[in-house]
Amino acid sequence: MNISEASQKVTMSADTLRYYERIGLIPAVKRTKGGIRNYKQEDLEWIEFVKCMRHAGLSIEVLAEYLTLYKEGASTFETRKQLLIAERNALNERIDELLETREHLNAKIAHYENSQK
Secondary structure, three states: OOHHHHHHHOOOOHHHHHHHHHHOOOOOOOEOOOOOEOOOHHHHHHHHHHHHHHHOOOOHHHHHHHHHHHHHOHHHHHHHHHHHHHHHHHHHHHHHHHHHHHHHHHHHHHHHHHHOO
16 A cells, blocks of 8 residues: 555654664565555554554664664564563553652542632
């Protein structure tokens, strides 16, 4: 599928797809003889992975490092695993902070609700 179809399928702009490919967040997409990107299912799966990881807070640099390690093969398995564990730990910390913030908001809202009675 071409870049327009792929961008619709993954709900990401064509410009973002080109950018992610250029900076190495997704592997280079194979092209037709005419030079048009020809996205396959594997490409879409990488894009969805990157979207998910970006939503989880991983930086572009960390994702580019992960892809570089992935391309190096099985010898980097443990390094990739440790990278993802570290990012998961950071995500858990952010979740804890958000939960604490929500509790503060709930307490403040309850204060206002009780003050109006």
